[in-house]
Amino acid sequence: MQYDAAVVGAGPAGLMFARVLASKGFRVAVLEKNETLAVKPCGEGISARVLQTAEINRSDTQRFVSHAIKGAVVVAPNGRKVVIKEEGELGYVIDKRNFLRVMGEYAASYGADIYMKEPVKEVVFKNGHWTVRARTVELEARLLVGADGYLSYTAKALGLEKPGERRVIPTVQYVMPNVELEDPDMTYFFLGNEVAPKGYVWIFPKDGRLANVGIGVQGASPKAYLDKFIKNNPSIFGKARILEFRGAAVTIGGMLSEIVSEHAMLVGEAAGQVIPLTGGGIHTSIAGGKIAAEVASKALAEGDLSKKRLEEYKKLYNEYWGKRIRDSLKGLHAIEKMSDEELNQLAEILSPQDVVNLANGENVASVALKLLKHPIFSIKLAKALLS
Structure with missing residues (x-):
C-alpha cells in the first residue's frame, strides 16, 4: 500500500496531523498499537482554546464535553487557596476517548486510513521511501511521522531520542463517583511534599459527582501518595469509591533537541511537546500535529523531504509553543x-x-x-x- 505519509500513533497529535494533511489531498495512514483510542490515563482537562486550535465544530462538542469548568483552585501545603476564575467557561473536562473519536472522524472524512491494533514492528528507509511493517499491515510512505507518545518507538528507531534525554514523571489516576467538592465547577490542584513530592494531586470533576482523581510524583510511589491523600480528606472522598485505575508516565523534560530527520518528523509527546510544570499535552500536541502537517504538505508538494526542509516545522513550533515549553x-x-x-x-x-x-x-x-x-x-x- 502506497501513502504519502505514515503516522504512528492515533493520539491528538497524530490525528490532527492526519486530518490536515489528508485535507490537502495527500494519502495518509495512521497506525495505532491499541485496540481503542485514549488508553493512556489523562486528567482530561482542556482550555476553551483547544477547540479553536483543533478546529472542532461547536455542534460536536456535546459528544465529548463532560463538564464545563469555570476555573481552578490551587491549594498550597498549608491549605491556602489561590482561586483562578473568569467570567464564562474557562475550559472543559472531556471524555478523551470520545474527543479522539471526533478527531478521528474528521481525519477519516478527508480520506485518512486509520488502522487500529497495529503496533509498528519495523521501519526501513530505502530509495526515498519508508517501508513500515506493523502487526498485519505493511505499507510504503514518503514521510514517516512519530506520534506514538512517551515510549515512542519511532523516536528511538530514527535515532532522534538520545539515551536519557527524555525525563518522565510517573502518574496514576482513579475515576471515582461521589466526590464531594466545594465547587463542582472548578478543577482542584494540591501541592506539597507531603501531598505529592515534586508533583501535585489533581481533581477534575466530570458529569454528576464523577471525577478524575490523579497524582504525579517524583522519587516516590504515586499510588501510595494518592491513597494517603484520599484517606486524609474524608470530606471530599468519604463516600467515593474507585471505578477505574490507570497508570502511566508523562514527559516533563521539555522538547527533544531533534524532532525531524530525513523524510521523518516527531509530533506530540513523542517530540516532548508537553508543558512540563503541568504535564498538560493535549493542546501542545494538537498544535504540533497541525504545524507539522502544514510544513509537510508543502514539502511533499515540492518533493523535498530533507531534514533541512522539514526544520521549518521546528522553527514555526518554537516561535510560540516551544518557548512556552522551555519557560515552563x-x-x-x-x-x-x-x-x-x-x-x-x-x-x-x-x-x-x-x-x-x-x-x-x-x-x-x-x-x-x-x-x-x-x-x-x-x-x-x-x-x-x-x-
Whole structure:
C-alpha cells in the first residue's frame, strides 16, 4: 500500500496531523498499537482554546464535553487557596476517548486510513521511501511521522531520542463517583511534599459527582501518595469509591533537541511537546500535529523531504509553543526544589494570573519581575525564569 505519509500513533497529535494533511489531498495512514483510542490515563482537562486550535465544530462538542469548568483552585501545603476564575467557561473536562473519536472522524472524512491494533514492528528507509511493517499491515510512505507518545518507538528507531534525554514523571489516576467538592465547577490542584513530592494531586470533576482523581510524583510511589491523600480528606472522598485505575508516565523534560530527520518528523509527546510544570499535552500536541502537517504538505508538494526542509516545522513550533515549553521547564526546575514553607509563601505572593502564567509558561518575565522583589524567590525562582 502506497501513502504519502505514515503516522504512528492515533493520539491528538497524530490525528490532527492526519486530518490536515489528508485535507490537502495527500494519502495518509495512521497506525495505532491499541485496540481503542485514549488508553493512556489523562486528567482530561482542556482550555476553551483547544477547540479553536483543533478546529472542532461547536455542534460536536456535546459528544465529548463532560463538564464545563469555570476555573481552578490551587491549594498550597498549608491549605491556602489561590482561586483562578473568569467570567464564562474557562475550559472543559472531556471524555478523551470520545474527543479522539471526533478527531478521528474528521481525519477519516478527508480520506485518512486509520488502522487500529497495529503496533509498528519495523521501519526501513530505502530509495526515498519508508517501508513500515506493523502487526498485519505493511505499507510504503514518503514521510514517516512519530506520534506514538512517551515510549515512542519511532523516536528511538530514527535515532532522534538520545539515551536519557527524555525525563518522565510517573502518574496514576482513579475515576471515582461521589466526590464531594466545594465547587463542582472548578478543577482542584494540591501541592506539597507531603501531598505529592515534586508533583501535585489533581481533581477534575466530570458529569454528576464523577471525577478524575490523579497524582504525579517524583522519587516516590504515586499510588501510595494518592491513597494517603484520599484517606486524609474524608470530606471530599468519604463516600467515593474507585471505578477505574490507570497508570502511566508523562514527559516533563521539555522538547527533544531533534524532532525531524530525513523524510521523518516527531509530533506530540513523542517530540516532548508537553508543558512540563503541568504535564498538560493535549493542546501542545494538537498544535504540533497541525504545524507539522502544514510544513509537510508543502514539502511533499515540492518533493523535498530533507531534514533541512522539514526544520521549518521546528522553527514555526518554537516561535510560540516551544518557548512556552522551555519557560515552563525553567519554572519546574525551580519549584520542584522548594520546601513546603516556600510554596506557602509563593501562594501569598502570586496572583491568580501569575499562577496561570507560571504553570503555562506564558508571560513568565512579568512573574519573575514580581519575584525579584522578594529575597528568597529572587534567587530561587526569578533568576531561573529570566535565564
